Amino acid sequence: MSDPKLNYLPCPDAGAGHRMAFWEWGDAGAAHVVVCVHGLSRQGRDFDVLAQALVERAGGAVRVICPDVVGRGKSDWLTDPQGYQVPFYAGDMLALLAYLKPQTQTLDWVGTSMGGLIGMAVCGQQQMPLPVPVRRLVLNDVGPVIQWDSIVRIGQYLGRVVQFDSLQQAADAMWAVSASFGPHTPAQWLELSRHMVKPVPGSATAVTLHYDPAIAVPFGAVTRETAAQGEALLWQLYDAIQAQTLLLRGAESDLLSHETALQMATRGPKARLVEFAGVGHAPTLIAADQVDTVVRFLLD
Numbered sequence: 119m120s121d122p123k124l125n126y127l128p129c130p131d132a133g134a135g136h137r138m139a140f141w142e143w144g145d146a147g148a149a150h151v152v153v154c155v156h157g158l159s160r161q162g163r164d165f166d167v168l169a170q171a172l173v174e175r176a177g178g179a180v181r182v183i184c185p186d187v188v189g190r191g192k193s194d195w196l197t198d199p200q201g202y203q204v205p206f207y208a209g210d211m212l213a214l215l216a217y218l219k220p221q222t223q224t225l226d227w228v229g230t231s232m233g234g235l236i237g238m239a240v241c242g243q244q245q246m247p248l249p250v251p252v253r254r255l256v257l258n259d260v261g262p263v264i265q266w267d268s269i270v271r272i273g274q275y276l277g278r279v280v281q282f283d284s285l286q287q288a289a290d291a292m293w294a295v296s297a298s299f300g301p302h303t304p305a306q307w308l309e310l311s312r313h314m315v316k317p318v319p320g321s322a323t324a325v326t327l328h329y330d331p332a333i334a335v336p337f338g339a340v341t342r343e344t345a346a347q348g349e350a351l352l353w354q355l356y357d358a359i360q361a362q363t364l365l366l367r368g369a370e371s372d373l374l375s376h377e378t379a380l381q382m383a384t385r386g387p388k389a390r391l392v393e394f395a396g397v398g399h400a401p402t403l404i405a406a407d408q409v410d411t412v413v414r415f416l417l418d
Contacts, residue, residue, distance in 0.1 A: 122169065122184070124192060127217055129210045131201060138210050139192035140185040143169040148181040149223035152416060155211070155233030156184075157400060158337070159276055159329055161191030163313035164230065168403045168412060175413050181221070185214060187232070189330040191313070199332035204232070208239040212247065215240075219249035226254045226416050227361070231373065231400050234260035235352070242355030254416055255361040257389065259371050259400035261378045262352035266342050268373035268399060277334025281318055281326050288315045288325050298398030300368065306404055357386040364415045365389035366408070368397035390415075 122141040129138050141162045152172060154165040162184035169182040186193040187207050196202060215225070225248065229237035234257040241252045275295050282288035289311035302310070315325035363386075367379050376393075383391045392411050394401050401408050 120170070122163075122166070126192075127214055129188070129213045131196065131198075131206075133197055136188055136194035136196060138185055138188055138194070138214065140183055140214065141165075141169075143182040143184070144173040144176070144180045145178050146181060147221055148176075148179050149221060150176070150180045150226075151218055151222045151224065152180060152182045152226045152228060153211070153214070154182060154184045154228040155230070155236050156187065156190070157231035157233060158272065159190075159327075159333070160230070161313055161328055162186045163191070164310065165228070165403065166309075168228070168409055171409045171413050172416065175417050180417075181218075183214070183218065185211070187236075189333050191328055195330040195332070199330075199335035202330075202333045203336050204235050204239055207232075207236050211236060211240055215249055216247070222249040225250050225252050226256075227252050228256040228258065228403075228412065228416075229260070230258040230403070231260045234258055238262075238352065238355045238359065241361050242358040244358065244360075252361040255359065255363045255387070256366065256412055256415065257363065257382075258366045258403065259368055259374050261365070261374050261382050262356050263349050263375065263378040264345065265373055265375055266345060269340060269345060271372065273334070273338060276337055277331040279326070279331050281324055282315070284323050285312060285315060285325055288327075298368070298370065298372070299400065299402050300394070300397030300405070302402070302404065310402065310404070353386075356382065359387040361387060363387040363389040364412070365391045366401055366411070367391065367393045368399055368401050369393045369395045370398040371400070373399040 122143045125140050126137045156164045165184045172182050189195050227237045289308050316328050318324040367374050379391050382389045
């Protein structure tokens with residue numbers, strides 16, 4: 119497997135600003151740009167398999183950009199944890215798109231879970247200063263209605279400060295809370311896990327999770343009532359999307375219900391719905407059928 123190029127972009131905030139890391143695959147001068155944004159506790163290397171498939175299928179004539187949302191991966195951590203929310207993340211993505219603007223003629227977006235919500239915020243507000251409108255949007259197991267049981271489940275592990283003796287121990291622990299991602303070979307899961315940890319200073323083998331535990335602060339403040347109140351705004355954003363939209367859903371997902379997915383297929387951009395059997399929240403876009411579905415949608 120080849121490695122992507124790691125870049126950093128300065129982004130403004132209420133303090134001294136922060137750096138957002140992003141991983142780049144393909145041709146840096148390509149006019150077709152695909153931005154892939156990860157889930158709540160994940161990072162940009164989640165898209166390694168998809169990015170390589172896109173580059174190969176396009177004959178290299180595509181630029182795939184996979185940011186580490188602030189507080190994750192190689193990006194800076196915020197001094198104010200209240201910044202760990204979708205509107206702030208969307209602002210960082212606008213800074214990224216502005217940076218990419220000179221070369222961008224065709225713009226697509228792939229968003230898994232939180233990355234899909236950020237995509238809805240970017241695509242669902244027509245006044246957003248985008249280099250070009252988003253042409254095709256992939257929402258991976260997320261929509262305007264997020265099931266409360268899923269919020270509770272995620273809150274049970276998000277933000278815990280945990281240290282592991284080895285990468286394998288970390289991979290085993292993450293599998294215990296991520297089995298809903300669906301079947302993976304041990305090699306696939308170990309590779310996914312590799313980028314989810316960072317070394318513990320002073321130790322030769324110990325690792326800890328890559329993200330700022332404070333991302334759990336605003337998430338933990340969500341109540342059933344505030345979640346319900348946010349649904350109206352999210353539907354408003356979704357209904358305003360002009361991009362051709364593909365909605366992926368794990369057939370066993372506890373975050374995106376089948377009923378919500380059907381609604382999304384009949385209103386707003388009228389997303390094309392594809393469900394994957396034996397998978398919950400969220401498809402990792404590593405299995406061949408998942409990758410092929412996205413690649414065909416973006417490149418055919």
